[in-house]
Amino acid sequence: MLAPMAELSHRPLRELIEHFGGCDEYFTEMISAGALIGNGPFESFYTDNGPCPGKLVYQLVGADPGQLAAAAALLDRLDCKGIDINMGCSAPAITRTGAGVRWMADPDRAAAMIAQVRAITHRRLSVKLRIGMEDNFDYLVTFCRRLESEGVELITLHPRTGREKFKRRARWEYVDALHAALGIPVAGNGDIAGTEDLVRRAASGCCDAATYDGVMVGRAAVRAPWIFAAAKKVTGAILACPQANDAASSMDGVDDIDLEEVGLRFLDLLAKYQPPEFHISRARRFFNYFCDNLKWGTYVKNLLNRETALGGIAKTWPAYFREHPEDRETKAPALF
Ligand SMILES: Cc1cc2nc3c(=O)[nH]c(=O)nc-3n(C[C@H](O)[C@H](O)[C@H](O)COP(=O)(O)O)c2cc1C
Numbered sequence: 139m140l141a142p143m144a145e146l147s148h149r150p151l152r153e154l155i156e157h158f159g160g161c162d163e164y165f166t167e168m169i170s171a172g173a174l175i176g177n178g179p180f181e182s183f184y185t186d187n188g189p190c191p192g193k194l195v196y197q198l199v200g201a202d203p204g205q206l207a208a209a210a211a212l213l214d215r216l217d218c219k220g221i222d223i224n225m226g227c228s229a230p231a232i233t234r235t236g237a238g239v240r241w242m243a244d245p246d247r248a249a250a251m252i253a254q255v256r257a258i259t260h261r262r263l264s265v266k267l268r269i270g271m272e273d274n275f276d277y278l279v280t281f282c283r284r285l286e287s288e289g290v291e292l293i294t295l296h297p298r299t300g301r302e303k304f305k306r307r308a309r310w311e312y313v314d315a316l317h318a319a320l321g322i323p324v325a326g327n328g329d330i331a332g333t334e335d336l337v338r339r340a341a342s343g344c345c346d347a348a349t350y351d352g353v354m355v356g357r358a359a360v361r362a363p364w365i366f367a368a369a370k371k372v373t374g375a376i377l378a379c380p381q382a383n384d385a386a387s388s389m390d391g392v393d394d395i396d397l398e399e400v401g402l403r404f405l406d407l408l409a410k411y412q413p414p415e416f417h418i419s420r421a422r423r424f425f426n427y428f429c430d431n432l433k434w435g436t437y438v439k440n441l442l443n444r445e446t447a448l449g450g451i452a453k454t455w456p457a458y459f460r461e462h463p464e465d466r467e468t469k470a471p472a473l474f
Pocket of ligand 1: 226266
């Protein structure tokens with residue numbers, strides 16, 4: 139599954155990922171419940187469910203149960219796979235309002251909010267959360283059981299505390315343990331760095347003795363939008379030929395990728411599917427990760443960050459490959 143990422147998990151990124159073969163579910167970037175019910179000027183871009191509505195999960199963020207329920211009612215009318223509630227965001231601008239991971243500090247309030255949202259939608263209702271504000275697994279299990287009893291059907295755990303943000307490693311053993319403790323599916327998220335990681339994690343979720351039910355990828359899917367296709371190809375080869383123990387490390391996964399072409403295609407998609415007000419911020423966000431594929435990535439990032447319009451980025455990007463043609467192609471999994 140593609141993780142919800144503000145200013146990144148939008149239609150252009152989904153189009154790019156689909157072009158390589160796609161993933162199973164696309165979570166949108168968090169959508170403010172208040173802005174959605176207030177009919178903000180950009181809401182149609184946040185709720186764009188293309189290119190695969192059947193795989194789309196809308197993520198809502200908010201602190202007010204009534205607003206979240208009203209926003210879920212609006213989303214419920216759109217074609218989608220499900221609705222997710224953000225209980226994991228630890229950005230101060232979000233937690234200050236009582237939203238994101240702040241929900242985890244008050245199980246009664248969180249359970250009552252979920253009951254209210256549950257009452258208005260038959261879509262799959264899920265929650266994405268962290269371990270909690272503190273590192274307390276028993277608290278996490280009790281909290282999640284409350285959500286489960288109110289009708290949550292899937293939990294995605296990013297196994298860090300709210301205070302840790304992106305520090306320390308994601309503690310996947312918590313994902314295993316939560317899966318064992320709950321009756322509903324549990325997915326894991328955090329620190330998948332590349333195709334081999336994804337193949338390894340996904341393997342834990344697809345056998346009879348599954349230790350969890352799904353894997354969600356965030357930043358690595360921006361660096362390598364082909365990661366899901368590459369992982370599926372490698373996994374398929376291992377399933378077809380179990381003796382090939384080292385298949386994951388020896389396979390190319392997907393065909394060589396033309397990085398210049400992917401970057402230009404992203405810019406076209408951005409111009410096509412996002413409003414001009416979003417172009418520069420979204421382009422910077424994307425290239426901030428995508429440039430990690432390049433030998434002189436930091437240099438290119440700096441150049442792109444100076445541009446103030448998509449047209450400038452569309453000139454600077456190919457200019458780099460004229461200087462460094464050797465950087466144009468990459469073999470997908472070998473990078474990481
Ligand atoms: C730029 C950025 C924006 C994010 N926005 C959201 C968001 O809108 N909702 C959410 O639940 N998590 C958000 N996250 C967290 C990711 O969904 C994910 O939990 C985190 O990046 C760890 O996964 P990764 O190591 O695969 O990137 C964001 C992360 C990043 C880097």
